[in-house]
Amino acid sequence: MMSKKSKDSRNNVPKNKVRKHNLEYFDNSNFETKDINEVTSLLLDTYKTYNGRRFLNDDNLNCLLPSDKIELERSTLSHLLLRHRWKGNFCSPIKEKLNTRGTTILDVGCGPGLWTIDMGLKYPSSSIIAIDIDSSNFPPSDQHPQNVCFLTCNAIDGIPFPQNTFDFVNISMMWSVFSEAQWILVIKELVRVLKHDGWIEFTEPDPMVKNRGKKLTWLMEHFSKACQEIRDVNVHIHEKIPNYIKEMDELKDLTCMSVDYPLGEWYGCFGDYAIKNFKRVFQGLVFLPKYMEMSNEEFNGLLNGCFEEANKNKSFFTIYKCFAKKASGEVSII
Numbered sequence: 001m002m003s004k005k006s007k008d009s010r011n012n013v014p015k016n017k018v019r020k021h022n023l024e025y026f027d028n029s030n031f032e033t034k035d036i037n038e039v040t041s042l043l044l045d046t047y048k049t050y051n052g053r054r055f056l057n058d059d060n061l062n063c064l065l066p067s068d069k070i071e072l073e074r075s076t077l078s079h080l081l082l083r084h085r086w087k088g089n090f091c092s093p094i095k096e097k098l099n100t101r102g103t104t105i106l107d108v109g110c111g112p113g114l115w116t117i118d119m120g121l122k123y124p125s126s127s128i129i130a131i132d133i134d135s136s137n138f139p140p141s142d143q144h145p146q147n148v149c150f151l152t153c154n155a156i157d158g159i160p161f162p163q164n165t166f167d168f169v170n171i172s173m174m175w176s177v178f179s180e181a182q183w184i185l186v187i188k189e190l191v192r193v194l195k196h197d198g199w200i201e202f203t204e205p206d207p208m209v210k211n212r213g214k215k216l217t218w219l220m221e222h223f224s225k226a227c228q229e230i231r232d233v234n235v236h237i238h239e240k241i242p243n244y245i246k247e248m249d250e251l252k253d254l255t256c257m258s259v260d261y262p263l264g265e266w267y268g269c270f271g272d273y274a275i276k277n278f279k280r281v282f283q284g285l286v287f288l289p290k291y292m293e294m295s296n297e298e299f300n301g302l303l304n305g306c307f308e309e310a311n312k313n314k315s316f317f318t319i320y321k322c323f324a325k326k327a328s329g330e331v332s333i334i
């Protein structure tokens, strides 16, 4: 049963019914500086603002993180850090295939499309479709390679392609997006659109920092509970993904790998950027200060304290990749 605290917390999240119409945020003085997409979004109430951050305005979404410029910058930094740590953009054994004309790739929840653009440039023989529910971060068409295409799509409603379309499906850092039930639906859809002998790859973190002090432990415990209670999001989804894969008869050859992701100046330039990224994630979880019964200032103070601790204790977390192949469609005649 839901505790009183969690019920109260639910009332504090941006799902509130009584809110300003976006037009009230429209102030004439900065009208000239808004581009037409931004104006249209405001008129259509595509977004809502909460605690100074912009969120997608759809109560059916469980997405924890904002959809704004700060998040766009964070997700760009996150991509660069991930690529550096994994020494590349993927681990599935598909390099050769990607250099073959006609190979098709799907990137799900592409954000600003850094991974997609990287892959498009590196593998000009492949065609890449990148989907995201929020098109506001897509790059303009003259700023990405022509073998890349961005499509607005809510993955929960299904992937708008026929079965057996893609040779490679990539889904990365979506821990903050789906409930467990939605993950199962989305994975089924991704496997449906994956070709036989094609590969699907998941990249998700274990967000529980290791080598943490008291403050980080306190923050982590509240973070995990708040995401589950407020948005039905299990932030430990990396633990479930291998089982989801094993339960799908069509998938085989499951491989799981992990890398450590050091946090703090103790690990030089990488650790410094990694902790900045981490801090921005927590600043984006705008419901957390209220859940922890703290003011925004107190919460920021806690974050700073946590990161001092991380540096002292040489903290790190772990990122997992799981990849598997869709079984061949050939019917055995034996």
Ligand SMILES: C[S@@+](CC[C@H](N)C(=O)[O-])C[C@H]1O[C@@H](n2cnc3c(N)ncnc32)[C@H](O)[C@@H]1O
Binding pocket: 061, 063, 065, 067, 075, 078, 079, 108, 109, 110, 111, 112, 131, 132, 133, 134, 153, 154, 155, 156, 171, 172, 173, 174, 176, 177
């Ligand atoms: C944390 S970002 C991950 C970006 C990128 N995949 C990466 O590895 O950095 C989550 C992305 O999922 C998108 N998203 C949220 N809900 C979605 C949905 N239902 N369908 C498709 N994309 C969604 C968000 O707009 C955002 O761009």
